[in-house]
Amino acid sequence: MNGLAGTGSLVGFIARRERVRLAVWILILTVLPIGTARAFLGLYATDQAREQLARTVASNPAMVGLLGPVYGSTIGALTAWRVGTLGALLVGLMAVLTVIRHTREEEETGRRELIGSTVVGRQAPLTAALTVTVGAGLILGLLVAGGLMGTGLPVGGAVAFGAGFAAAALVFAGLAGLAAQLTEGAGAARGVAITGLGGAFLLRVAGDGGEASGLSWLAWLSPLGWFTRLRAFAGERWWVLLLSAGLAGLLVLAGYGLAARRDVGAGVLEPRIGPGSASRGLGSPTGLAWRLHRGSLLGWGIGLAVVGAVFGSVADGIGELIADNPQMAVIFERLGGERGLTDAFFSAALGIVAVVAAAFAVRAALRMRVEEEAGRAEPVLVTATPRLRWAGSHLAFAILGPVVILAAAGVTAGATFGAITGDVGGRTLSVLGAALIQIPAVWVLGGVATALFGLFPRFTALSWAALVACLLLGQLGEILQLPRWALNLSPFTHIPRLPAPDLELTPLIWLVGIAAAMFAAGLAAFRRRDLD
Amino acid sequence: MESVISIVGLDKSFGQTRALDGLDLHVERGEVHGFLGPNGAGKTTTIRILLGLIRADRGEARLFSRDPWNDATELHRRLAYVPGDVTLWANLTGGEVIDLLGRLRGGLDPVKRKDLLERFDLDPTKKGRAYSKGNRQKVALVAALASDVELLILDEPTAGLDPLMEAEFRAVINEDRHDGRTVLLASHILAEVEALCDRISIVREGRTVESGTLAQLRHLTRTTIAADLEATPAGLVGLPGVHDLKVTDHRVEMEVDSDRLGEVLSHLADLGIRGLVSHPPTLEELFMRHYRDEVVPG
Numbered sequence A: 001m002n003g004l005a006g007t008g009s010l011v012g013f014i015a016r017r018e019r020v021r022l023a024v025w026i027l028i029l030t031v032l033p034i035g036t037a038r039a040f041l042g043l044y045a046t047d048q049a050r051e052q053l054a055r056t057v058a059s060n061p062a063m064v065g066l067l068g069p070v071y072g073s074t075i076g077a078l079t080a081w082r083v084g085t086l087g088a089l090l091v092g093l094m095a096v097l098t099v100i101r102h103t104r105e106e107e108e109t110g111r112r113e114l115i116g117s118t119v120v121g122r123q124a125p126l127t128a129a130l131t132v133t134v135g136a137g138l139i140l141g142l143l144v145a146g147g148l149m150g151t152g153l154p155v156g157g158a159v160a161f162g163a164g165f166a167a168a169a170l171v172f173a174g175l176a177g178l179a180a181q182l183t184e185g186a187g188a189a190r191g192v193a194i195t196g197l198g199g200a201f202l203l204r205v206a207g208d209g210g211e212a213s214g215l216s217w218l219a220w221l222s223p224l225g226w227f228t229r230l231r232a233f234a235g236e237r238w239w240v241l242l243l244s245a246g247l248a249g250l251l252v253l254a255g256y257g258l259a260a261r262r263d264v265g266a267g268v269l270e271p272r273i274g275p276g277s278a279s280r281g282l283g284s285p286t287g288l289a290w291r292l293h294r295g296s297l298l299g300w301g302i303g304l305a306v307v308g309a310v311f312g313s314v315a316d317g318i319g320e321l322i323a324d325n326p327q328m329a330v331i332f333e334r335l336g337g338e339r340g341l342t343d344a345f346f347s348a349a350l351g352i353v354a355v356v357a358a359a360f361a362v363r364a365a366l367r368m369r370v371e372e373e374a375g376r377a378e379p380v381l382v383t384a385t386p387r388l389r390w391a392g393s394h395l396a397f398a399i400l401g402p403v404v405i406l407a408a409a410g411v412t413a414g415a416t417f418g419a420i421t422g423d424v425g426g427r428t429l430s431v432l433g434a435a436l437i438q439i440p441a442v443w444v445l446g447g448v449a450t451a452l453f454g455l456f457p458r459f460t461a462l463s464w465a466a467l468v469a470c471l472l473l474g475q476l477g478e479i480l481q482l483p484r485w486a487l488n489l490s491p492f493t494h495i496p497r498l499p500a501p502d503l504e505l506t507p508l509i510w511l512v513g514i515a516a517a518m519f520a521a522g523l524a525a526f527r528r529r530d531l532d
Numbered sequence B: 001m002e003s004v005i006s007i008v009g010l011d012k013s014f015g016q017t018r019a020l021d022g023l024d025l026h027v028e029r030g031e032v033h034g035f036l037g038p039n040g041a042g043k044t045t046t047i048r049i050l051l052g053l054i055r056a057d058r059g060e061a062r063l064f065s066r067d068p069w070n071d072a073t074e075l076h077r078r079l080a081y082v083p084g085d086v087t088l089w090a091n092l093t094g095g096e097v098i099d100l101l102g103r104l105r106g107g108l109d110p111v112k113r114k115d116l117l118e119r120f121d122l123d124p125t126k127k128g129r130a131y132s133k134g135n136r137q138k139v140a141l142v143a144a145l146a147s148d149v150e151l152l153i154l155d156e157p158t159a160g161l162d163p164l165m166e167a168e169f170r171a172v173i174n175e176d177r178h179d180g181r182t183v184l185l186a187s188h189i190l191a192e193v194e195a196l197c198d199r200i201s202i203v204r205e206g207r208t209v210e211s212g213t214l215a216q217l218r219h220l221t222r223t224t225i226a227a228d229l230e231a232t233p234a235g236l237v238g239l240p241g242v243h244d245l246k247v248t249d250h251r252v253e254m255e256v257d258s259d260r261l262g263e264v265l266s267h268l269a270d271l272g273i274r275g276l277v278s279h280p281p282t283l284e285e286l287f288m289r290h291y292r293d294e295v296v297p298g
Helices: A007-043 A047-058 A061-067 A075-102 A104-109 A111-116 A124-150 A155-182 A186-209 A223-229 A240-261 A285-314 A326-334 A341-374 A377-381 A387-421 A424-436 A439-455 A462-476 A484-488 A506-528 B043-050 B072-076 B094-105 B110-119 B133-145 B163-178 B190-196 B214-219 B258-271 B283-292
Strands: B003-014 B017-028 B032-036 B058-063 B079-082 B151-155 B182-187 B199-204 B207-213 B222-229 B242-248 B251-257 B273-279
Touching: A007 A075, A007 A124, A007 A462, A047 A061, A047 A075, A061 A075, A061 A186, A061 A285, A061 A341, A075 A104, A075 A124, A075 A155, A075 A186, A075 A223, A075 A462, A104 A111, A104 A186, A111 A124, A124 A155, A124 A240, A155 A186, A155 A223, A155 A240, A186 A223, A186 A285, A223 A240, A285 A341, A285 A387, A285 B094, A341 A377, A341 A387, A341 A424, A341 A439, A341 A462, A377 A387, A377 B094, A387 A424, A387 A439, A387 A506, A439 A462, A439 A506, B003 B043, B017 B043, B017 B058, B017 B182, B017 B199, B032 B190, B043 B058, B043 B151, B043 B182, B079 B133, B094 B133, B110 B133, B110 B163, B133 B151, B133 B163, B163 B182, B163 B190, B182 B190, B190 B283, B199 B214, B199 B283, B207 B214, B207 B283, B214 B258, B214 B283, B222 B258, B222 B283, B251 B258, B258 B273
Parallel strands: B017 B207, B032 B182, B032 B199, B079 B151, B151 B182
Antiparallel strands: B003 B017, B003 B058, B199 B207, B222 B251, B222 B273, B242 B251
């Protein structure tokens, strides 16, 4: 049988199921660079202002590490620097989630079997998922290129920028296609692919941030580093796109190779057998929740501890000379800090970590919905387990999990930074504090997810929309000069920056109160509603 | 005697769909009660109300004379439930799930657990995803049957089991009956219900259409009669209680209302009977009649 039979109709089927989700991704990722370029046109109208920004950034390894190197002082080059790698990272996430959803998840739920029994070739589902994802990447690339040209930026750079996004979609779709062959569970496959994505991000941070120490080759190992190396708007190096194409080709070939060899439903990694009876700990809702959440808590904790260590190691070497320059201070305030470049850097870096921790909180809270929809809440709730006890066992992870994750990232960031500057104790404490102070905002997002779960269980996906909105407001709100009220919508806006001479507790108390109210509302509603 | 389950006039709608429309159900202590009905008749909705997972719009549901919604947790200590479609946690083994659910209910009989694992031929060391549908069902069955509870609520528990395992299931339920356990068995498998159940309730479109012992239900319905007669059959058309009459030469086939059986037989005797085959309605016929025909009240 033709291995690709039926691909065409599957492409149409997947595109139909994804039409809203992919449209939202494409919209956000198109607005990101175009909005930034437009804002920069107003913010840095003169050549002088732009050159000053570029010079400041270039002399600051930490900022180069976080966002990538600056290759020029044109509006285009600054836009590529400011949102290029963040955008490419999000493009990669879009690709990973889409491909896994239509490959391994379909197999895990058994829908693949239904499709596979019709006239559909062995390689058709993977091919269709890759086609739709790469197609979305190409559409995104075209829109970005067109939009940047429409802003008045040079054609070559605009095309390179768009091509860079499309290339990220291509590479990470290939990676996800490979990951989908490895494990039986979609969750594990997603974990493998996202670890690859995070690894690519960290290689780029370490390479760019460690340029002075001759580590810049590390960034060349990262598909996300290739985006900056493409040098959009700064003497484009088109051949870098060949690296993406080559790697994507290898990944796709490997994926096809494994897909041809394995059984439908099975992974390359064999499932192991386990104990025939439960250990003493597995006899309560809490024991069950621990089994369900411990793997992801460990994975996220280790991942963000590594992120923290990388951030900490590039934070050194921030020139005090720039801090003395009041004009530069203004520029850096826009990058997320109030005093001191190191603090600005850690604020920005930990702000990103906090959003990831909030993603964990949302995921842990929404595990209740996953369990309910899969019919696994029912067997527990028809035992002598009250609903609130069951919900509480999951929410414990939504509330305490982010604390663990932020603490891990804060400790590693502070300790590595301290080891370099010779003040391990002091630095660890101050950076840990800057990490932990984010917790109230993280809880608000966990509260949003819980409230939706209780009150509007069909719309729990909106919690992810809220999270993305917070990420974009935090990353771009200041640059786009959004009105104050819009920025205030994100709980992260209200987190005081540390270290500060006198800490303002009022906003923190408010955030904790709001989070608590939403948790309570969600639980109260859940106790009263019908189970799906 | 205290009713274990007592439901009167239960209503439940999901949006535009009316799932239950005045449903009644009574299950006495110690009986195995068959709960029959076509797909979408409201069996699972009724069970979910009894389990306190959803709330009825109107009507009264009582479990051990208590309210299944408000007293859910205490009531759940006294029952075990097997859903029709069992999903397991991917990273827990079958044995772990059995122990977990047992402990959450308040205790598991280790001897019974071991015995049931053997009888159902279930490997408890596999992880959730590795089990077939039938084996997932067995995990839930062992967890429920090994629990020390008064009431078993089983929603199509043998869906996906092979005939050998089904026989084993029947044997276990019969033993439980001797131990005085009450069982509510929602099922499609009529042979199973016929073999196990003391009493039966048939639901259709959210309403109970029949309830009673199998003998009572049979009495309410028709007997199939085929007879070879000496004379050409006459006078049968229009005779009260005769339905679906088919005449070929000297042979008649018909269905007769059970309470008119005597009159019809004496009429046939007058015509001279050469051969007679009569059989009471099987549960299947009973069932089909309720499914297909419009329900006649009373």
